[in-house]
Amino acid sequence: MNVRENVDGVVIGMFLGFRGGAPLVVFPSNPHDHAIPARSLCALTADDAGSEIALLFEDGARDRPLIIGRIVEPVRQNTAPQVIHDGKTVRINAQERIELRVGKAAIVMEKDGHITIRGTHLVSHASGSNHIRGGSVNLN
Incomplete structure (x- = not known):
């Protein structure tokens, strides 16, 4: 397997949890067969374990990962009316x-x-009283 020594650009990996307060990550081309500790630019909690993360590498070194963020789904506004x-x-x-x-x-x-x-014709029918209320009522 031919793996480059240095890594350029962002690599998508996975946050697995903490060991000794340091976040543990795995990623393609990991030089080890186990998760390795990383530094992080963002706050992570144990609830984030299993999340995809974006990684850069200090000085391009594969054994010095830096978490730059957690991959999240974009927030989608529900524009459809709710029935x-x-x-x-x-x-x-x-x-x-x-x-x-x-x-x-x-x-x-x-x-x-x-x-x-x-409408072309508006009709209001009431078998009881027909009230029109407002701060002001304009007719024609």
């Missing part, structure tokens, strides 16, 4: 706005509380 249906109620939660559209009709709800109802 909850319990048999009695359907609840739709969204971050910015919800729009219901059919043909020329639309109901738009904004996160700031602004609600717009548009």
Whole structure:
């Protein structure tokens, strides 16, 4: 097996835990057949054992690994609206706005509380009282 003496660039390895307070790592082209102690630029805990890590090597020496960070999954924002249906109620939660559209009709709800109802004809029916409340009510 032909292995270079010095390592250039980042190598992906694995953090296995601690021995004597030093993090133990394994990586491809490890000069030993066991985990070796490393220095670290980031805080690691026992819970991180088994995590992939990015390594550089002091002076390019394979026996002097330096952990520069733990590989993490990028945080993905859930942009899809959340729909909850319990048999009695359907609840739709969204971050910015919800729009219901059919043909020329639309109901738009904004996160700031602004609600717009548009259509060619709007009809309100009530078998009881029909209340319109607001800080001010403008008709035409």
